[in-house]
Amino acid sequence: MRTTTEPHITATTPDDIADAYRTVLGKFCTGVVAVTALDDTGNPIGLTVGSFSSVSLDPALVAFFVGRGSTTFPKVAASGRFCANILAADQHELGRAFARSGTDKFHGIDWTPATTGSPRLTGAHAWVDCHIDLVQAVGDHDLVVGRVVELGATDTPDPLLFYTSTFHQLTPASPA
Template identity: 50%
Template sequence: MLTSEVFRSVLGHFPSGIVAITGRAVNGEPVGMAVSSFTSVSLDPPLVAFLPGKTSSTFPAIARRGTFCVNVLAAGQEDLCRALAVSGGDKFTDLSWHPGPHGDPVLDGAVAWIGCTIETVHDAGDHRIVVGRVSDLGADPAAGPLLFFRSRYHHLAAG
């Protein structure tokens, strides 16, 4: 029988990277959330997408400003991921970051970062599909990514 628990368990067999979507609230305070549903969408124009839940308290703050930064989390950033996965509170107290092209937080130590403006938002069940137009980006080719598989964190083996 198809239940939300079975659906989540089976789809948990698909490994994914983890990104931190960061932005600034209207008052300038940094906001962020951990997301495993992220993808590139288009090369021309350069577009990416992420899927926040409709119950997210962080996405509305990001949407009001209209910009965000995708931070591809690195192996060893599990604590950072956990800090951004919880609701409420000041998630940035112990995080090291610098402002990106739109002023949104670029997290120190991330594998890559992608500065975006919100292009469009689509309704998708209990989530939203947020498409962002990429305006600037950068990467650390030596860093390895943090992965999520079967509800646990993993790292790529050195190759």
């Protein structure tokens, strides 16, 4: 039997919502995705996103959100393509590296080109290679929709997860 508890955070006014937003939304577990592409000189670029989702089966579309302050995403957008690398549980350092700004994110990172040429990261749990179909401003982020041209998965056992501002791994639930 499941028991419930009273919430320790409740927000109903705009100021309260602004203060509680990160804490409350941090209670939602997300996968960690490194979005990669090649810049206009052919160099690999990438960034970490935590808001990746399937959109449509027919046509096959996926989406992610990226903050408008990103210095990397304009280069990804200019390329017209990206590969969404769903990181494996042991790739937390890669997730951190791709979240940093102003560093060589590909130093020491093995990758192969996907169909679009975008980097497919070695050891990723799965990947989805796409052409950019839509970029739409939404609040302080851009919604990016990609049309899938190739995808695949490896046999790595678990994906990397992000929950309450920390990386995690799956732990099987007890049998019912």
